[in-house]
Amino acid sequence: MALTDLKIRNAKPTDKQQKLFDERGLYLLVTPAGGKWWRLKYRFGGKEKSLSMGVYPDIGLKQARERRDAARKLLANGIDPSIDRKVQKAATTERAANSFEAVAREWFAKQSPGWAQSHADKVIGRLENDVFPWLGGRPIADITAPEVLAVLRRVETRGALDTAHRVHQNCGQVFRYAIATGRAERDVSGDLRGALPAARHTHFASVTEPSEVAALLRALDGFQGTFVVQCALRLAPLLFVRPGELRTAEWAQFDLDKAQWRYTVSKTKTEHLVPLAKQAVAILRELHALTGLRKYVFPGRDVKKPMSGAAINAALRRMGYDTRTEITGHGFRAMARTILHEHLRFPGEVIEHQLAHKVPDALGTAYNRTKFIVDRTAMMQAWADYLDALKAGVQVVPIGMSGVA
Template identity: 45%
Template sequence: MLTEVACKNATCPPDQKRRRLTDSAGLYLEVSPSGSKRWFWKFYPDGKESRLALGSYPDVSLKAARLARDDARKERQAGANPVQARRVKKLAAAASSAVTFEAVAREYHALKAEDWSDTHSAQWLRCCEKDLFPWIGALPLRDISAPLLLEALRRVESRGATQLVRDLREFAGQVFRHGIRTGKCDSDPARDLVGAFKTHTVKHMAAVLEPARAGELLRAIEGYSGQPSTRAALQLSALLFQRPGNIRSLEWAWIDLDKALLTIPSEAMKRTKAGKVNGRPHFVPLATQAVAILRDLAKLTGHGRLVFPSLRTGQKPMSENTINAALRGLGYSSDQMTAHGFRAMARTIMVEHIAGIDPDVIEAQLAHSKSGPLGAAYDRAEFMEKRKQLMQVWADYLDRIKAGGQVVPFKAA
C-alpha cells in the first residue's frame, strides 16, 4: 500500500524507462525519469490487460486516485468497460458542442461565405459574435426557445439598435433553418419573434430633391475652392449619379473619352460574389459636360491609375469621407446633403420634373437590379441609345438649373 510520503518521494532510476509503484486492487503510480507521475488502474477485460488513466500526481492525490479507481471498478462490475465508457463520453461531449448555436452558426457562415459579398460575410459574423454568441452561443440549438432568443435580442433593442435587432433575428433564423436541414434541431424560434420588436423607422440618406435647391448646390460646387479633383468628384457625382464608392474608385482604364463611355467592371459593382464574377459590366454613357470635366482632370491625375487618387499616397482612392467633407465645407449639413444623396437627387428630379424619360432606364442607369426579362434587357449594350439620351438630357437640365433657369416643366427631346 502506498502512502502520500512514498508518492511524493518516488523517483525513477535514469536507466529505466519507467517505475511502477503499486497500491491495491490494480491501482499504481507510474514514475518517469523526468519526474512526472501518473495514476493508472489496471484491469482485465476479456482476459487481456488494459489500463485506465486516472490523472497526474500531485494534482490527483493518493486518496482521490483510490476513489477514482473505486468508481471505475463499479463501472466494470456493472458490465461496462471504463476505457470505452470514457471514449463515449468524450464523443458525446464533442457531438454536443457541434450542435451549439455558435458551432452551427459558424458552420452555416462557412457554407455561405463563398456566395456572399466579403462585406456582408464579415458583418454577419461580427454581429453574431458581438450580440448572439455571448448569450446563446454555448447552448445546443434544441435548447434555445423563443423566450431565450428574445432575451438576447432585447439587449440589442435596449441600445436603440432597432434595425440591428431585426437583422440579428434574421441571422438567427438562418442558423436555425440550417440546423433543421441538418438534423440538429426541429424548429426555428426566430420565426415566432416576428412582430416582437419596436418599429424601425428608416432614415433615408439626406439629399437635395427640389430643382431650385439643386441649382443652388451646383452653383456652390462650381465655386468650390478646395482641391480641383474634389470639385470634379462633386460635379461627376451629380452628373453620373453612381454610388459614392464607384465614383471615388474610378480608374482611367475604365473610361473611353472618345466614345464617351465609362465601363465599370462587374467586380467593382455592389453585387454578390456570384454577380461580381458572372455579371455584366455597368455602362455609364458620358454627357459632353462629363467628358469635358474628365479631360481637364486627366491633366492632373491622368498619369496614374486612379481618376481620384488619395492626396497622401496616390496609390489608393480618395477617402470615402472626402465628398461628404467637401459638402460640409460648402455649408451643407449631414441632414441636408450627402455623397449618396446625388443618386436620390437625380432619380427624384428626373421622375418628377423631366417628362419623356422611361423610369426603367433611370433604374438601369442607377444599377438597380430589376426582375424579369425587361430588367436584364436594359443591362445589355444594345439599349445604350436610351441611356445616352438620358445622361445628356440630365446634364443639360443641370446646366439649366445651375444657371437659374426655369426648373419646371422640362421635356426630354
C-alpha cells in the same frame, strides 16, 4: 501506503519509469524526463487495462482520486471507463461540429459567394458581434426560442431595432440550414414572430431641393481631404450609382474615349452601362494621372484594396452634413431620381434604367443595359450641365430633354 502531496512533490526522476501507487488502482507514473502522469489500473472483461487520469501538478492528488472514484462507479455498473471516455470525446466533438457558430459559418460559406461583398460583411458582422458570443458554442439542436429572444433583446436595447430584425432573420436562415443538413429538427426563431416591435424603415437621407443641392455641390468642391476622396465626392452626384459600386470601380471598366463605364450591378448581378458626361470624364482623366496604374479608381490606404465604405459618409460629416438626416453617399441616387423627373422632366423609365432598377415591360423585368441608351446619354449630360448651372447660381428652367437654359 497511500500517496501524500509531499511524497509526490519529492518524487525524483530516475533512468527508469517509476510507479508510485496510491489506493484502489490509482498510481503516479514518473518518467525519466520528469513528467508525472496519473494512471488508473483496472480489469474489465478479464483483461488488465490502464486509464490516463491527467498530469500532475495540473491534476492534484485530491482531483485524481475523484476521477478514480468516478471511473470505478462506471466499472461497478458494467461500463468500461476507457470506452466511456471515447464516447464522451466523440460526443463533444460532434457537439462542437454542430454548434450554432459552426453551422452558421458553414451556411455563410455556402451562401456568401453569391452576395455583394458589402452584404456579406454585414451578415457575418451581425453574427460575430451579436450572436456568437452568446449562442456560438451551444449545440444548435439544443437552443431554445427564449435564448434567441435574449440575443435579439440585447440588440434592441441599444436602439438598433432594424439590426435586431436582421439578426432574427439571419438566425432563422441558419436554423433552416441546420434542419436541411440534419443538425436540428426545427427553426425555433419562428416562435419569435411578433416578439420585436415593427421596425420603421426610412429612406436614405438626401437633398432634393435645387437650392440646397447648389450649396452641397459647392461644399463638395471645397472638400479639403485627399484628392481621391475629393474626386469620389465630385463624381457621386454626377453618376448617382450605388456607393459600393462607385468606391470599388476599376479602371479596366472605363472607356474614357467613348465616355462609358461598364460594370456588374452588385444588387442584381446584371451588366450596367453608365454614359459619362464630359464633366465626369474630365474628373476621371485628372484622377487617372494619380491612380491609373492601380486596379481601383479610388484606392484605399492599402492601394491593393478599394477606398473604405465609410469614406464618403465620413467626408460628408467633415463638411458639416448629418448623414442620418441630411445626405448620405446613397442619397445622391434619390437626389438625381427626384430632380431629373420633377425639375428636368425626364421620363421615369429612362431614369429607372439609369439607376439600374428592374423596370417591368412587355418582356418581363429583365434589365437591358443598353435600353434608352441614346436618351440616357443625353440625360446624363443634361444632368451634369444642370448641376454646373446650380453650382454657379444660374437660373435653371425645367424644359425636359434639352436640360439647361
